[in-house]
Amino acid sequence: MKKIRRISTLLILLILISTGCGSKSPAVAINEEGYKLYISGDYQGALEKYNEAITADSSYSTAYANRGMIHFYLGKYEEALADMNKAIEVNPKDPVAYSNRGYFQLAMGQVNEALKNLDEAIALKKNFDDKQLLALTYVTQGSAYGMIGAFEKGIASFDEALAINKNDKTFYNAKGILLKDWEKYDEAIEAYNEAITIDQSYAYAYGNRGFVFFIKEEYTKALADVDTAIEIDASIPQVYNTKALIHSAIGEKDTAIEIYDYMITRWPHYNDAYIGRGNEYLLKEDFARALTDFSVAASNGNLDAMVQKGYLHMTLEQYEDGLQAFKQYNEVKPNNYLVLVEIGNGYQQLSQYEESITYYDQAIEIDPQHYLAYYSKGLSLKYQEKYEEALDMMNLVLTKHDLEEAKKEIEWIEKKRKG
Known part of the structure; x- marks a missing residue:
């Protein structure tokens, strides 16, 4: 048969x-x-x-x-x-x-x-x-x-x-x-x-081993492996991606961008190249180009790019655009704790506090042991001048994590109550 x-x-x-x-x-x-x-x-x-x-x-x-x-x-x-x-x-x-x-x-x-x-x-x-x-x-x-x-x-x-x-x-x-x-x-x-x-001519194994050497920060070995992989088979985009990451890690940012440029020309639908180049532009604080690259990958349905795009919009105080990116991710892959917190943060920045709390509560339901959603919810309660509830939430944070910011918020709220 x-x-x-x-x-x-x-x-x-x-x-x-x-x-x-x-x-x-x-x-x-x-x-x-x-x-x-x-x-x-x-x-x-x-x-x-x-x-x-x-x-x-x-x-x-x-x-x-x-x-x-x-x-x-x-x-x-x-x-x-x-x-x-x-x-x-x-x-x-x-x-x-x-x-x-x-x-x-x-x-x-x-x-x-x-x-x-x-x-x-x-x-x-x-x-x-x-x-x-x-x-x-x-x-x-x-x-x-x-x-x-x-x-x-x-x-x-x-x-x-x-x-x-x-x-x-x-x-x-x-x-x-x-x-x-x-x-x-x-x-x-x-x-x-x-x-x-x-x-000994198995390019994938060289490429994958090179990536592990990259993780271990053994960059000379990593670069040797990916170069061997490319010499054997120059048609594997993931290996070029690893090569770009290595050059970035050793401080050769422009070389990394050149590799991503080559990848995008050769494989215009390979999303990781756009994300990688976007990250390099982000490190250079070239936010416009970074956003363009993240947007291309996000428009192709790449979830990592949606998240990167969301974070960048938030950093640039473009909260509505950031919310759109994070909510697009949430529609495809719901119940991601950190994404729900970020959506809550976006609404918080827009002073839509009750809406923010809705998303913080969803995050808490997913992971009740993580402190971040409790802390962010406490801030939304504080901004609404619901000080008793905010104080309870900040104290709850301290049962999960010894967070200095929560201690400062407790101190501020207690002074506010006294005075």
Whole structure:
């Protein structure tokens, strides 16, 4: 049985597509033709073949699974999910169908749902005809665990994958990424070393190892690794981004900006380049250019850029614009504690104190142990001359954090009450 291999990226989100097995029925034969077109990069042609396979045999689950992944490649996400669901409906014992759906949900940010499907795929592991596909399912599971901070479980998943195939460089690369996120930097470097030992021309491992050296402030090693990665494969924008960060860290800000300029010319839709260049302009206090770059990335839907844009507007006392940026973020990704506090702060600066308290209360509900929302709420109460409530709030701050500003506010309020 042939399977379409997953394609690993620097972020190690891996795709797995089943292409079926069994006797050469017309549907199976057409499905294999679709596979060949997929391998050649002709997704539209592959899609047409999978349509033909389904017409030939509407109960052939593999064709639905494959068509679903082609829809995913083409950005047709509703159609992709519908086909994945159909594949499981037709054959609920196909582990690859669950693995594909798990990958899809992971890519859509639905991590918990993804894990349920990946668990289901692994529960059916005896049904994997190709054990490499089982290994890839473990890798996707490990990446999913990493996204929710379940690092130990993630490492266990990667080790399961490596137990199946200890010679797959992408598995070590994926494990290194999770170890980096876990802040186990030396172990991450060891994982990247293993990947490079397997393939000394593996650009992603050099680039990722270089990023860890950057985090460790070992800039000479970091720069050597990213330069090696670029020499091997000059088509990976993330590596250029790391190179720019390194030059910025060693004080070569203009060089960093030149790298970002090159990236934006070559990859005009790569948001991190706009954010990186915007940050460099921000350090130079070139606020207009910084705001332009953040705005471009934000208009492309980048959440980090929305936050950066919001902070910059607030710094420039452009509170209504700042509120718009933070609220745009909140619509896409609600319940971010710090963003809710910033929205509250924006309303506070506009003297809309009751509205500010609404957002502070939302933040407190999300994290009742963090002091910041209590402190900001206390200020809004103080500005409304609700001194008793403000005093209670500042005292509550001190039960969470020994904040000097809260002590000063308590002193001021007590003097005000006495006098």
